[in-house]
Amino acid sequence: MLLLIGKRLLSAIPSVIGVLVVTFLLTRALPGDPAAYFAGPAATPQAIAEIRKSLGLDKSLPEQFVVYVKDLARGDLGNSIATGRPVLEEVRSRLPASLELTLLGLVVSVGIAVPLGVLAATRPGSWIDHSCRVITTAGVSLPAFFTGLLLIYVLYYLLGWAPAPLGRLDIFNSAPRDITGLYLVDSLLVGDLETFWAALKQLLLPAFTLAVFTLAPIARMTRASMLEVLSSDFIRTARASGLSPGKVVYAYAFRNAMLPVVTTLGMVFSFLLGANVLVEKVFSWPGIGTFAIEALIASDYAPIQGFVLTMALMYVLLNLAIDVLYIVIDPRVGFEA
């Protein structure tokens, strides 16, 4: 197992280097002049030139790249000019916010989509199958920000049940001591239940919004995969041997149908992490997607590079985790695979 993980990590190195070079070139190809932007409203051409020099943008591209790689080797991702803080620090404070939201969103989504998919597959053509289709179609066709705004309007503005959409914590709660950066985990670790509830309350609406959006791929994939497995030979054998229907569906069919679902989950997760900017904006969530978009608009190179690099590393780790999960789910997937 360890050998497999090591091999996988080694084989990821070339792609990470590729990502480094491509993002570096792409950020430089962006229109707009960061020096003119950051020189402020009353800048003279001379002031802009000074700032260009202080940002190191007067050097040639290869020179800039060498500086970038050298900094990177020291673990320095550079400074965000827009927020004035080191990119590493920004990523460290914002990535957990996005992770927590995305993970909870996925848990909610899986909690609804997988049972729905299984039920739909075991009773094809029944009302539950049809409602599964309706729910997933509706979920995927409602834009995430719209679902979010609708939930806020009804549950916060009209009914007052949900807390104010003010980010990770209500105004009068303070963040738990930073251990993992995930408020739910940290508050439990230090035993602060009040903060745990406060953080969970803030998380529910955005997580549900994300869940609605991601129901469709997971439920559809579960249904399709279950249908295929249920019609295969070993299920027929199991049924013929007189095993109980529950045992057949959940112990044999379900486990075998999970492989494509796990793959889909991985895809959805990595897509959501960077792409839930709209949900972050609606719920004032200090996530990494918003950070990257704002940096992109301001042509703030260091955070964009930092963001893409983080995402690339996350993706490598995620793929690794999925491969390991495969082995756990299906022992036939060999260690050499």
Next chain:
Amino acid sequence: MQRRAFLLASSIVTATGLLLAAAAPAAAQSRQETLVVLVENGPNSLDIHGVGTSFRSYVAAWNMYDRLITFGRKTLPDGTLSYDYSKIEPELAESFTAAPDGKSFTFKIRRDAKFHDGSPVTAHDVKWSYDRAVSVGGFPTFQMAAGSLTKPEQFTAVDDYTFRVDLPKPDKLALPDMAVVVPAIFNSKLAKKNATEKDPWAMEWMKTNSAAGGAYKLEKWAPGQETVLVRNDDWKSGPLPKIKRVIMREVPSAGNRRALMERGDADISVDMPQKDAAELLAGKDGKYKVVGVPIENSLKYIGMVTTMKPFDDARVRQAIAYATPFDQIYKTAIYGRGIPMSDGPAGAPKDASWPQPFPVSTDLEKAKKLLAEAGYPNGFETTISIDLGDATASEPEAVLLQQSLAQIGIKTTIEKIPGANFRSAMLQKNRPLHIASFGGWLNFPDYYFFWGYHGQNAVFNTMSYKNEKMDALIDASRYEADPAKYKEQVMGFIKMSIDEMPRVPLYQQILDVGMQKNIKGYTYWFHRQLDVRQIEKL
């Protein structure tokens, strides 16, 4: 797993949602002493002298730091409070005197003033702070130069509590320029501790730390999320503020800011869309109030690059002015939240006030005639460039202008420039027709014209306009001591801007701030950010 377990799991998820929603909110008593402010974006730096410090950061610098002097306050005709640029009052200085020749100012520093770390404020800290402002380059240096403050040699710490500023020649902008956000007084001992050889002014450290001594101390700054300030109970430079704690939360969605205000979960909303403000002012049962103050010395305008054909001809520029749908722009693009700058009296200017309405109105026949005279009877093709950062107003404005221009034969396409790139686009001075805005911190007509119209061609002269006669008048009025002559000069260059029409003023913007009905003491400031020190919660 059993099917029942699945059903159970999904119903638990729903049920927890309902239960949690019903849980009661805590911390009600601290609510009364705390001011919750909603902003679209927060500060990006705590250092007002920093590179790339955005205007959102002024709110932190203004409330955390003291200046030597500040502006007084006045009540506007409608009862709202505004700063008064004609009244200079002491802040960290307990008194100040001008030399008889007007070439130097002497400030006496309060002897009991302390920085937040408890160390006393001395004239040496003031000297260090002023030196820093004129030495670090970029915006602060530029703003200091607007008041003839350019070199460290001009600043002297006479003794521990006396500070003198020398000027090369008398300048009416020098004193007001020392009351703006830039010349904040830093704790030089603390700053020097955090300076390095490469970074003698501690620019790196100051971005995220405070070396202040003002009315509020920094409690927490999480960029992109919130800024929390607490009152400095030892503050001596003014009456002790009423608000103990300020929480500024960043809420990007305008709809959510409005919902939070209507539900009473926030006290003040700073960045209000014009539509929201207009609706709240029109509604009789407004849940909270809106205070709108015209932004001094600031105009939204249509600019025309005078070095490019066909806008090098004043008649073409006049034609654009007469083809501008002022009334529609005013009513539908900004929902009436502005002061119209068209339909002024014929033969304007009648006085030296600025801004004042231009004697133009929408008159397509006249526009056509002017175009024909200039040799474009069939019109021409051009581009309207707008700032996407200001799209809520600029986009409808551009569309209305486009429709109106089409009627006199001018075909236009609209170029939408992302906010971050708009300034560099304006710097290139090659966007023939553009909608932009400019406001000056110091409320003097000659200051506005120096940046907006003068042939020195600053970035704000987006029209690349150059007129030697006007430059001479602007330069003369800058240092004119005789009020009668000054008035004549100002009226002179205003008249030229009307005759030559390099830019068509559309309207003077209004700064709308929403607040709960129990908030008192809100004051409009030239920097357009919130001054918490005067606010009360009843």
